[in-house]
Amino acid sequence: MSLNNSPSFESLSTGTEDAPKWGKRRIWILIAVLFVVVLILGAVNLLQSDVGKGLLGNGSISGRVVDGNGDVLQEAEAFIEGGNISTFTDANGRFLLENVPSGEHNLVVGYQGVGVQKIVAVNAGVVLDTGTISIEVPEVPWAE
Amino acid sequence: MIKMKNHNRFRGQGMVEYSLIIALVIAVSVLGLEATGTSVREVYCMAVDGLGFSNQYCSTAYCESSFDSIDGWTMAEGYGWEVREGQLCNTSNPYRNYLFNECSSENLPDDYSVKINGATLDRGNGYGIFFRLQNYDDRPNGYAFQYDPGLGGAFVVRKWINGYEINPPIVYNRPSDYDWHGDPRDLEVQVKGDTFTAFVDGEEVLTFTDPDYESGGVGLRTWDGTAVCMDDFSIEPLY
Numbered sequence: 001m002s003l004n005n006s007p008s009f010e011s012l013s014t015g016t017e018d019a020p021k022w023g024k025r026r027i028w029i030l031i032a033v034l035f036v037v038v039l040i041l042g043a044v045n046l047l048q049s050d051v052g053k054g055l056l057g058n059g060s061i062s063g064r065v066v067d068g069n070g071d072v073l074q075e076a077e078a079f080i081e082g083g084n085i086s087t088f089t090d091a092n093g094r095f096l097l098e099n100v101p102s103g104e105h106n107l108v109v110g111y112q113g114v115g116v117q118k119i120v121a122v123n124a125g126v127v128l129d130t131g132t133i134s135i136e137v138p139e140v141p142w143a144e
Numbered sequence: 145m146i147k148m149k150n151h152n153r154f155r156g157q158g159m160v161e162y163s164l165i166i167a168l169v170i171a172v173s174v175l176g177l178e179a180t181g182t183s184v185r186e187v188y189c190m191a192v193d194g195l196g197f198s199n200q201y202c203s204t205a206y207c208e209s210s211f212d213s214i215d216g217w218t219m220a221e222g223y224g225w226e227v228r229e230g231q232l233c234n235t236s237n238p239y240r241n242y243l244f245n246e247c248s249s250e251n252l253p254d255d256y257s258v259k260i261n262g263a264t265l266d267r268g269n270g271y272g273i274f275f276r277l278q279n280y281d282d283r284p285n286g287y288a289f290q291y292d293p294g295l296g297g298a299f300v301v302r303k304w305i306n307g308y309e310i311n312p313p314i315v316y317n318r319p320s321d322y323d324w325h326g327d328p329r330d331l332e333v334q335v336k337g338d339t340f341t342a343f344v345d346g347e348e349v350l351t352f353t354d355p356d357y358e359s360g361g362v363g364l365r366t367w368d369g370t371a372v373c374m375d376d377f378s379i380e381p382l383y
Contacts, residue, residue, distance in 0.1 A: 081305055108305050113240060115308030136311060 057124025081106040207247035208378035233373040248361030262375030269294025274363035283307035293324035
């Protein structure tokens with residue numbers, strides 16, 4: 001650096017002119033980046049929540065329940081684990097779970113104390129047919 | 145004359161710096177203990193015990209029963225549980241029978257060890273221990289370790305959802321040439337995080353991981369004509 005381009009003593013005593021502006025700019029960039037990250041994380045969290053799933057819409061789940069011999073099971077219970085949506089099979093062993101929020105759920109189907117579980121993906125406005133679900137009915141009775 | 149600012153002032157550490165240094169030492173110590181598999185609680189409790197102090201935090205059992213009576217237990221579904229000569233027994237009815245430990249529903253930590261000593265299966269298809277149990281009624285959620293000769297002779301863990309035991313089992317172990325009936329057995333289930341390990345007579349019989357149930361209490365169950373008696377029960381800290 002030539003002597004003509006060297007900073008003067010006066011400017012050194014108060015700091016160079018560029019340093020404060022660049023420091024403030026960094027802080028604002030950092031704040032903006034953090035804000036965007038928080039916004040993205042909040043959006044992801046919302047979409048994974050029950051409220052978010054409701055915003056995405058509801059679907060339905062259907063299926064048919066039989067025992068180990070292939071005979072239909074009436075009054076078998078079908079429900080979403082952790083939710084408050086449940087129903088029972090009809091005389092043909094068929095069930096229809098309605099108003100299921102979009103997304104992935106654990107479907108549980110049970111009969112006389114024994115059940116099976118299945119991960120299902122529900123889409124808004126669509127009836128997901130799970131096909132035939134077999135439950136090995138136990139011989140152990142319930143107490144009266 | 146230009147007066148330069150003195151940028152070279154030296155200061156000693158203040159209280160904030162000392163506090164941060166102490167916190168950093170503590171954090172490194174805790175991380176070091178955890179990395180070596182040593183529980184901080186265990187070290188603390190050993191130190192407290194060595195100094196001759198008693199501490200409820202380090203008490204030996206969260207819940208325990210020598211089955212002098214059936215007090216502290218809730219019967220749900222079925223029946224047939226009774227205390228007989230200092231043993232808890234369920235003697236041969238054909239139904240499913242649940243018995244829940246009331247103490248375990250009150251402020252039990254997430255991690256613990258359940259122990260049943262002197263469990264003798266005289267006849268029938270088996271008995272089980274509920275753990276990480278939620279809902280102390282006829283619709284339990286949780287896991288059940290089962291001493292299960294009825295399932296082709298196996299140690300089994302099943303998941304329970306809203307009162308349904310889920311098929312297939314999460315894990316099972318079918319030992320060969322095992323005497324299921326007539327001998328007293330000491331059972332232990334260690335419940336730690338999402339890892340669960342079962343022991344029979346001090347030997348590990350199965351282990352598995354599952355993230356679904358993060359907390360919950362303890363219960364017992366029998367089924368299908370089982371006749372079983374148990375000497376002692378405890379839920380202890382898991383260091």
